[in-house]
Amino acid sequence: MTSLNEKIDIIKKHIKVYPDFPKRGVLFRDIFSVLLEPEIFQILKDVIVEIAKDIKRKNDYNCVVGLDARGFILGPLLALELNLPFVPIRKVGKLPGDTYQIKYQLEYGEAICEIQKDSIKPGSKVLIVDDLLATGGTLEAARQLVLLSGSSVVACFIIMELADLAGRNKVQAPVESILQF
Ligand SMILES: O=P(O)(O)OC[C@H]1O[C@H](OP(=O)(O)OP(=O)(O)O)[C@H](O)[C@@H]1O
């Protein structure tokens, strides 16, 4: 049987790294490269489900929120497995109906993200899911959108954390990451 740490090592080896994308000086870590081989994608799924269940035991949640765009790979997998609702947070202009909006800074730019006002049941306890934590601007904006929706964030779950950027210090909720760079 492959241990959790061995599975995490396999995932790490399959994350392709691109220097100077999308801007000079950024080392881009591409989670999509893990999805090219079904058996590696399956390992990623097994690892995130195991860790998400562990987070739930410590810090119960009843809703999974995923961030545009790469949080949409992971969030729905977890939500289905845990039988919980999945709610998307999207870049501005992509969601129909009434929305809450927050502007935030990225490692390489600025953006606005949105959530549909009627998507999260008020009073929910939310797990936010994304592929990568860089400056923490995206996660903190997402946390504020959950708050505007009348719910709270019990934890954030990330595959890759760029530890040097100290993004977790910007996020006013516990952050759990699988790989640190
Ligand atoms: O911690 P931060 O500095 O906020 O950066 C992290 C965010 O940046 C990336 O998404 P990006 O905004 O590039 O959007 P994409 O997934 O649509 O490419 C990544 O998937 C995170 O969502």
Ligand SMILES: Nc1ncnc2[nH]cnc12
């Ligand atoms: N270095 C990086 N690699 C992939 N996605 C990112 N989003 C922000 N910084 C990133």
